[in-house]
Amino acid sequence: MLMSLLLLAAFETHAAPPPVPGLCTAPVPADRDTPGCYQTNIVELGEDFDTLYWHIFEFQNEAAAAAEAKKHHLAAVTTVHGRTWLYVLGVEKEAVEGGVRRAAIGPLDVPEGNVTAHFSEAIFPPGMRTRVHSHPGPEAFYVVEGEQCMETPTEKQKLAAGTSYIVRAGPHLQAAPRGRRNLVLILAPSGQPFVIPGSDWKSTGFCDD
Numbered sequence: 001m002l003m004s005l006l007l008l009a010a011f012e013t014h015a016a017p018p019p020v021p022g023l024c025t026a027p028v029p030a031d032r033d034t035p036g037c038y039q040t041n042i043v044e045l046g047e048d049f050d051t052l053y054w055h056i057f058e059f060q061n062e063a064a065a066a067a068e069a070k071k072h073h074l075a076a077v078t079t080v081h082g083r084t085w086l087y088v089l090g091v092e093k094e095a096v097e098g099g100v101r102r103a104a105i106g107p108l109d110v111p112e113g114n115v116t117a118h119f120s121e122a123i124f125p126p127g128m129r130t131r132v133h134s135h136p137g138p139e140a141f142y143v144v145e146g147e148q149c150m151e152t153p154t155e156k157q158k159l160a161a162g163t164s165y166i167v168r169a170g171p172h173l174q175a176a177p178r179g180r181r182n183l184v185l186i187l188a189p190s191g192q193p194f195v196i197p198g199s200d201w202k203s204t205g206f207c208d209d
Contacts, residue, residue: 017129017130020036020037020122020124020128021034021036021037022037022120023195024118024194024195025118025195032080032082036122036123037121037122037123037184038121038122039118039119040076040119041077041118042117043075043089044115044116044190045089045116047113047114049115051106051109052106052107052110052187053089053090053091053092053094053107054087054088054089054103054104054105054106054185055088055103055105056101056103056104056142057086057099057102058083058084058102059085059086062077064098064099065077065084065085065086065099067098068099069086069088072096073090074117075087075088076117076119078119078121080183081123081144081183085183087119087185089117092104092106092107102162103142103164105140105142106166108187109137110187111189113189114189115137115188116188116190116191118185118186119185120186121181121184122181124174124175124176124181126176126179128175128179129149129173129174129175129208130175131173132172132198132199132202133172133196133198134172134196135186136188136194138166138168138186139184139186139187140164140167140185141164141165141183141185142163142183143161143162143164143180143182144161144180145179146161146179146180147161147177148175149206149207150167150174151172151173152170153170153171156204156206171199173203173207174207175208
């Protein structure tokens, strides 16, 4: 009987996780605290970008952030996780007035041709993790609260609130053993799916604890 229980526990530990609600493609639900990953903004970049930086600023209100966004060619404003954010895509140094700089993430390797920037918010309760997946361009995220665990075939990272990470290519998974809230950016060729489920790569279980 004890052996049967141990085998069952091992199976449950290594069973494939269910899909993350929203899959970073669905609109934000009415209840802004619903666990999952939901799309908040889309910005069309056009083409002819070699590299790009994602600048994240926090503002006191949407009106101030929207006024500053008008000064920039590629910008978006969103209110998620109870805070207002201005995203600016551009060169390494971008002058922004009125907000608090939280991160400058890059350089991001931009795919060839016309590219779309997909912004999302993610809320993972303790223990939630993604399935192994990939993207046709880089994914970047900023940890707003909690701790982010990331595993790729070549890297293992646990990142605290206030830090960021870039997944440049290939399969990976993300997890939140203790819970976390993220801001997410995925760059992808326009018109193509930007979340690709599945891979032959298997996680080592680094993010399970």
